[in-house]
Amino acid sequence: MSDKKQPVPAKASSAPVKPQSNAGEIDAFIRQARSLAASATGSGRLILALDATMSRQPTWDLATKLQGEMFDAAGKAGTLSVQLAYFRGLGECRSSAFVADTDALKTLMTRIVCRSGTTQIGKVLTHALKETAKAKVSALVYIGDAMEENIDDLAQKAGSLGLHGVPVFVFQEGHDSGAEKAFKEIARLSKGAWFRFDRRAAATLAGLLSAVAVYATGGLKALEARDRPGDRLLIEHLRGGRN
Numbered sequence: 001m002s003d004k005k006q007p008v009p010a011k012a013s014s015a016p017v018k019p020q021s022n023a024g025e026i027d028a029f030i031r032q033a034r035s036l037a038a039s040a041t042g043s044g045r046l047i048l049a050l051d052a053t054m055s056r057q058p059t060w061d062l063a064t065k066l067q068g069e070m071f072d073a074a075g076k077a078g079t080l081s082v083q084l085a086y087f088r089g090l091g092e093c094r095s096s097a098f099v100a101d102t103d104a105l106k107t108l109m110t111r112i113v114c115r116s117g118t119t120q121i122g123k124v125l126t127h128a129l130k131e132t133a134k135a136k137v138s139a140l141v142y143i144g145d146a147m148e149e150n151i152d153d154l155a156q157k158a159g160s161l162g163l164h165g166v167p168v169f170v171f172q173e174g175h176d177s178g179a180e181k182a183f184k185e186i187a188r189l190s191k192g193a194w195f196r197f198d199r200r201a202a203a204t205l206a207g208l209l210s211a212v213a214v215y216a217t218g219g220l221k222a223l224e225a226r227d228r229p230g231d232r233l234l235i236e237h238l239r240g241g242r243n
Contacts, residue, residue, distance in 0.1 A: 043079040044138035044216035045098055049124045051144030052088035054116040059173050062199055063143055064109040069206045070213035071102040080217050084108050087120035119148045125157035132166050138216035143171045143197055147179040154182060158189040167192030169212050193237035
């Protein structure tokens with residue numbers, strides 16, 4: 001999983017404070033203050049992580065179509081930046097930069113071809129922890145159908161994400177009982193939610209993904225204000241409903 005370097009904050013100067021500022025410095029300060037205010041409210045960073053092993057190609061194609069719903073929904077609640085993360089093959093686990101428009105993410109997703117391999121969910125969770133240590137991640141969405149790792153290791157990482165305020169919303173395709181047990185535990189420990197990724201109910205799935213995007217940008221208040229079926233279902237899960 002590649003880490004994107006963040007700008008290094010400038011060191012505080014030890015020089016004495018100037019008695020007054022010129023107009024240019026004042027304008028610069030105002031622009032910076034507005035920028036900080038905008039980023040503090042109504043904005044979110046979401047990681048969209050997918051199992052890209054060979055069995056996932058149909059799900060990957062559907063997720064590529066549905067990701068536009070996330071941006072469209074979040075646009076009314078604030079600004080959403082999404083990072084694509086995926087694993088496939090023999091130890092390949094990668095992530096993109098955070099992007100803020102649906103076309104850029106769709107372009108990234110359409111370039112990726114699924115390859116056979118085993119799951120690397122632990123790497124995804126570790127990556128999310130590293131990202132939120134650099135800049136707050138509002139939520140992690142994970143889509144997959146299998147789990148071939150140590151459940152205790154995954155549980156520990158999921159618990160750490162919960163402590164850092166990064167809920168994991170797990171969408172499971174299929175009915176593998178072992179994967180379901182692990183996915184529900186990841187969701188519970190991270191204070192997220194578990195859902196079935198059902199290709200036969202694309203509209204319901206799109207509603208849930210858009211609800212996650214709204215939550216990532218505006219929290220529970222934004223979900224309650226929009227009040228769509230997917231929003232109400234997500235609220236129920238977040239408040240201790242049906243995981």
